Amino acid sequence: MSSNGNGKHVKVLVLGSGPTGYSAALYAARAELQPVVLTGMQLGGQAALTYTIENYPGFPEGVGGAQLGELFQKQAEHFGAVTEFASANSVDLTKRPFKVETDNGDYWADVLIVATGASPNHLEIPGEVELTGRGVSYCATCDGWFFKDKKVVVVGGGDSALEEGLFITRYASSVTIIHRREEFRAGQLLQKRAKEHPKVDFILDTVVTEVMGTDKLEALRLRNVKTDQETIYETDGLFIFIGHTPNTQMFKGQLDMSDLGYIQINERMETSVPGVFAAGEVADPHFRQVVTSAGMGAAAAIQATRFLEAIEGTEITATD
Numbered sequence: 058m059s060s061n062g063n064g065k066h067v068k069v070l071v072l073g074s075g076p077t078g079y080s081a082a083l084y085a086a087r088a089e090l091q092p093v094v095l096t097g098m099q100l101g102g103q104a105a106l107t108y109t110i111e112n113y114p115g116f117p118e119g120v121g122g123a124q125l126g127e128l129f130q131k132q133a134e135h136f137g138a139v140t141e142f143a144s145a146n147s148v149d150l151t152k153r154p155f156k157v158e159t160d161n162g163d164y165w166a167d168v169l170i171v172a173t174g175a176s177p178n179h180l181e182i183p184g185e186v187e188l189t190g191r192g193v194s195y196c197a198t199c200d201g202w203f204f205k206d207k208k209v210v211v212v213g214g215g216d217s218a219l220e221e222g223l224f225i226t227r228y229a230s231s232v233t234i235i236h237r238r239e240e241f242r243a244g245q246l247l248q249k250r251a252k253e254h255p256k257v258d259f260i261l262d263t264v265v266t267e268v269m270g271t272d273k274l275e276a277l278r279l280r281n282v283k284t285d286q287e288t289i290y291e292t293d294g295l296f297i298f299i300g301h302t303p304n305t306q307m308f309k310g311q312l313d314m315s316d317l318g319y320i321q322i323n324e325r326m327e328t329s330v331p332g333v334f335a336a337g338e339v340a341d342p343h344f345r346q347v348v349t350s351a352g353m354g355a356a357a358a359i360q361a362t363r364f365l366e367a368i369e370g371t372e373i374t375a376t377d
C-alpha cells in the first residue's frame with residue numbers, strides 16, 4: 058500500500074470483512090499482493106451475528122459465529138492482509154485504478170473484490186423503525202440476552218428464523234414463531250427441533266401488520282391471511298428474520314446486476330467490469346452459506362491474481 062495526497066494505492070482492495078472478504082484476503086495475501094480489507098459496519102459479516110455455526114467443515118462440535126470471524130481475520134492477517142475499519146461510500150469503476158471513497162479517505166485499487174454481502178430485510182410496517190432497539194431486533198446473538206424470562210415473537214419461515222428462534226429459547230420464557238404460510242422453507246431437522254421444543258409454538262398463515270408501544274414494544278397487530286381476521290398479540294420482543302437484500306446500491310449503473318440486485322458474475326467471479334470481482338452473498342442468491350461464500354472469496358482472489366499477472370506480467374501463484 059502506498060499513500061500520497063490523493064489517497065492510498067493498493068493492488069487488491071477487498072470490500073467486506075465477512076467469510077467471503079477474509080477468504081479472498083487470505084488468498085491474495087498468500088500471493089503477496091498485500092490486500093487491504095475494508096470492514097464495513099459489521100466486522101466478521103453476518104456469520105458473526107449468529108451464536109453457533111454447525112455446518113462449517115473442520116469444527117465437529119460447531120464454532121461460535123464471532124469466533125469463526127476472528128479466526129478468518131487472524132489467518133488472513135498472518136499472511137499480510139491489512140484490516141481497515143472503514144466503509145466504502147462510493148466507487149468509480151470507469152477506469153483503473155478504481156477509486157473507492159470511504160469515510161477514512163480515498164483508495165485507488167488495481168483490482169477490487171466486492172464482498173459486501175447482504176443486510177436483513179425489514180417488515181416495513183408502522184412502529185418497526187421507532188421500536189428497533191426497544192424490543193425489535195434483527196440479531197438474536199446480539200440481543201437475545203435482553204429477553205430473559207420474557208415473551209418473544211420470531212417472524213420468518215426459513216433456516217435463520219427457526220435457528221435463531223431456538224437460540225432465543227435459552228433466555229425467553231416462550232418463543233412464538235409467526236409465519237405467513239403454512240409450510241416452512243427451513244430444513245427438516247430444524248423444523249423437527251422447533252416443533253419438539255417445549256418453549257416454541259407457532260402462529261401460521263399470519264402476518265404482522267403493526268408494531269405497537271410507546272417507549273418499548275408492547276404488542277403486535279396480526280392479520281390472518283386466510284380469514285383476514287385481526288388480533289392484538291402482546292409480546293416483549295420481536296425478532297425479524299425474513300431474508301436479506303444484497304448490499305449493492307453503490308454499484309448500480311456500474312456493474313451488471315440481476316433484477317433482485319445481486320451482482321452478476323461468471324464462474325470465475327468476474328463482473329461486467331474487468332478487474333472487478335464479486336463473491337459471496339452479494340452475488341449469490343442460491344446457496345448463502347459460510348462455506349460457499351468462503352469458497353467464492355478464494356476463487357475471486359485466485360482470479361484477481363491471474364488478472365494482475367496478465368496485466369503486469371508478474372510471476373505470482375495464488376495457491377502455492
Ligand SMILES: Cc1cc2nc3c(=O)[nH]c(=O)nc-3n(C[C@H](O)[C@H](O)[C@H](O)COP(=O)(O)OP(=O)(O)OC[C@H]3O[C@@H](n4cnc5c(N)ncnc54)[C@H](O)[C@@H]3O)c2cc1C
Nearest residue numbers: 073074075077097098099102103104145174337338345347
Ligand atoms: C442469523 C444468521 C445465521 C446464519 N447461520 C448460518 C449457519 O449456521 N451456517 C452458514 O453456513 N451460514 C449461516 N448464515 C449465512 C452466512 O452468515 C452468510 O452466508 C455469510 O456470512 C455470507 O458471507 P459474505 O462475506 O458474503 O457476506 P456478509 O457476511 O454479509 O458480510 C458482508 C461484509 O461486507 C461489509 N460491508 C457491507 N457494506 C460495505 C461497504 N459499503 N463497505 C465496506 N464493507 C461493507 C459488512 O460490514 C460485512 O463485513 C447465517 C446468517 C444469519 C444472518
